[in-house]
Amino acid sequence: MYILKLLWRNAFRHRLRTFLTVLGITVAILAFGMLRTLVDIWYSGVEASSATRLVTRNAVSLIFPLPISYKDRIRQFEGVKLVSWGNWFGGVYIEEKNFFANFAVDMESYLKLYPEFILPPDQAAAVKRDRKACVVGRKLADRFGWKIGDTIPLRGTIFPGAWEFVLRGIYQGRDKNTDETQMFFHWDYLNEALKRTVPRRADQAGFYMIGITSPSVSADVATAIDGTFRNSLAETMTESEKAFAMGFISMTEAILIAIKLVSFVVIVIIMAVVANTMAMTARERIGEYAVFKTLGFGGFHIAGLIFGESLVISMTGCAVGIALTFPAARAFASYLSNYFPFFNVSSTTIVMDVAASLLVGIVAAIFPTWRAVNIRIADGLRRIG
Amino acid sequence: MEETKSPIVRIRNLSKSYSRGSQTIPVLEGISFDIPDGEFLALMGPSGSGKSTLLNLLAGIDTADTGTIEIGGIDITTLGETELAAWRALNVGFIFQFYNLIPVLTAFENVELPLLLTRLSTAERRAHVETALRVVGLADRMDHFPSQLSGGQQQRVAIARAVVTDPTILVADEPTGDLDRQSAAEILDLIDRLNHESGKTIIMVTHDPRAAEKAHAIRYLDKGILTDVHP
Numbered sequence A: 001m002y003i004l005k006l007l008w009r010n011a012f013r014h015r016l017r018t019f020l021t022v023l024g025i026t027v028a029i030l031a032f033g034m035l036r037t038l039v040d041i042w043y044s045g046v047e048a049s050s051a052t053r054l055v056t057r058n059a060v061s062l063i064f065p066l067p068i069s070y071k072d073r074i075r076q077f078e079g080v081k082l083v084s085w086g087n088w089f090g091g092v093y094i095e096e097k098n099f100f101a102n103f104a105v106d107m108e109s110y111l112k113l114y115p116e117f118i119l120p121p122d123q124a125a126a127v128k129r130d131r132k133a134c135v136v137g138r139k140l141a142d143r144f145g146w147k148i149g150d151t152i153p154l155r156g157t158i159f160p161g162a163w164e165f166v167l168r169g170i171y172q173g174r175d176k177n178t179d180e181t182q183m184f185f186h187w188d189y190l191n192e193a194l195k196r197t198v199p200r201r202a203d204q205a206g207f208y209m210i211g212i213t214s215p216s217v218s219a220d221v222a223t224a225i226d227g228t229f230r231n232s233l234a235e236t237m238t239e240s241e242k243a244f245a246m247g248f249i250s251m252t253e254a255i256l257i258a259i260k261l262v263s264f265v266v267i268v269i270i271m272a273v274v275a276n277t278m279a280m281t282a283r284e285r286i287g288e289y290a291v292f293k294t295l296g297f298g299g300f301h302i303a304g305l306i307f308g309e310s311l312v313i314s315m316t317g318c319a320v321g322i323a324l325t326f327p328a329a330r331a332f333a334s335y336l337s338n339y340f341p342f343f344n345v346s347s348t349t350i351v352m353d354v355a356a357s358l359l360v361g362i363v364a365a366i367f368p369t370w371r372a373v374n375i376r377i378a379d380g381l382r383r384i385g
Numbered sequence B: 001m002e003e004t005k006s007p008i009v010r011i012r013n014l015s016k017s018y019s020r021g022s023q024t025i026p027v028l029e030g031i032s033f034d035i036p037d038g039e040f041l042a043l044m045g046p047s048g049s050g051k052s053t054l055l056n057l058l059a060g061i062d063t064a065d066t067g068t069i070e071i072g073g074i075d076i077t078t079l080g081e082t083e084l085a086a087w088r089a090l091n092v093g094f095i096f097q098f099y100n101l102i103p104v105l106t107a108f109e110n111v112e113l114p115l116l117l118t119r120l121s122t123a124e125r126r127a128h129v130e131t132a133l134r135v136v137g138l139a140d141r142m143d144h145f146p147s148q149l150s151g152g153q154q155q156r157v158a159i160a161r162a163v164v165t166d167p168t169i170l171v172a173d174e175p176t177g178d179l180d181r182q183s184a185a186e187i188l189d190l191i192d193r194l195n196h197e198s199g200k201t202i203i204m205v206t207h208d209p210r211a212a213e214k215a216h217a218i219r220y221l222d223k224g225i226l227t228d229v230h231p
């Protein structure tokens, strides 16, 4: 009680200085939290991936397709429950900046394989009936104000031409981190068009999505599939959905590393600021610490006073910063919700906030403590008056 | 009478010098003397003569180059830093020129501070603090912060803090040096009363002849040597 009172009063002895330091920590923690959340979003595709799904693609590169005939052979492997396939369509809605992911998929198997995309039964039936049908995520529909029955024109890039789809289904995400910004339509529709226009590009899948019976067979199934197609014209590369999603992230890894780096630089800067405050404070109190020592208090007590004060300041800033991170993230999310699958502050981010603040408080106190503990009492007392 | 009392402080061959750069400045040169139990001793001498240095040595907040300082039968020059701190907490009460109260603590809390190193319960601590503050006449100012008290009142709080642990010796370094005449007189009366009524051994450094008059004995420090006579 006594000690807490003393720490608290000491921390707020110089109101303005402490206020500014706490403000600095608050801003740093806020920035750190937002940047970490941004990194989390990047990995959201990885987090949302399922351990019971594999992805098979062309071993050379994702841009080379695989023959559609592989689907029947893949189905026969031990441990394979369901096979779906699709192509990255890469269509543009009006202009490039309206980017969203759009795929041609084998609709029936795809919806079975992705139970986290929840489609009302009547919409699912309507999608099945209409070969020009497409399905979009709730957020994507909100972004462009699309309603069921709307015609959605896409300009083909990988598959040139003007394409039109009819919106027959809007899916909701089952989980918090389910991506609700995708669009997909019937692979058959794409394939039939290709047969008519560029037959050599027909009957090919960009990737196969494979549902397996359990995560434990994942490695065996992948090895078996890739082994089968080795030395064929189109060799395969099979990996878990998670690894596949990671592969996409690695393309933007440099940006991610930059963001992470900045988030740590913010912490290092605030560490220097708090260390400076504590050094100033401890220098002014050298005489008081000498009085404590005169009365018989030891190095541990002095260390406790300085570390305690430093932690009071850093943890106050941390608490305010964390409290502000949630509304800030919410504001950010409502502004950008159509682009990001989700924007939640993870518990890991909070833990990192707290750890960083503890570290700042401790590091800032080390040097002042060392000085205060080692100064001779007589010299410390001489500073008074 | 006084000669029959056993000395509470026995100092032998005490030397202390400071080094400034390559130079060594001797401050105390082989000082030996005893202080009987219950003594009220005034240490006088010109500024820079080493009075504070001597007081700090026998209060255990500075270390000598050579010599022994025996207090209550313990040679404190043999104690390590931690033992010395524990010894100070039990045996020495300090009164400084500039009071040296902790500004963020109330009068009560300042006096309570040294008791935090004891095993006393909260209630026992409270009783001791209240007694000490009553002795110095500040029972009605317990919740005041130092900045809300006059210099004389602050020094009285400091005296309460010095006596609350019931130490073996009280050391005071120019306790009236920063006070007006009236307050100085009150502080001296208080110190004198502590010596008379509670039999405390007091060693007081002072410039002020009026302060020295209150003491039983006066010693002078000059050029590193201690004498009984005014130089």
Ligand SMILES: Nc1ncnc2c1ncn2[C@@H]1O[C@H](COP(=O)(O)OP(=O)(O)O)[C@@H](O)[C@H]1O
Pocket (backbone or CB within 6 Å): A379, B018, B019, B020, B027, B045, B046, B047, B048, B049, B050, B051, B052, B053, B054
């Ligand atoms: N830490 C120190 N370093 C160097 N010289 C010191 C130190 N402390 C005291 N001195 C010197 O020792 C001498 C005695 O100082 P002090 O004991 O404070 O004298 P007094 O209290 O009698 O005025 C002075 O010359 C002073 O400058």
Ligand SMILES: [Mg+2]
Pocket (backbone or CB within 6 Å): B051, B052, B053, B173
């Ligand atoms: Mg002095």
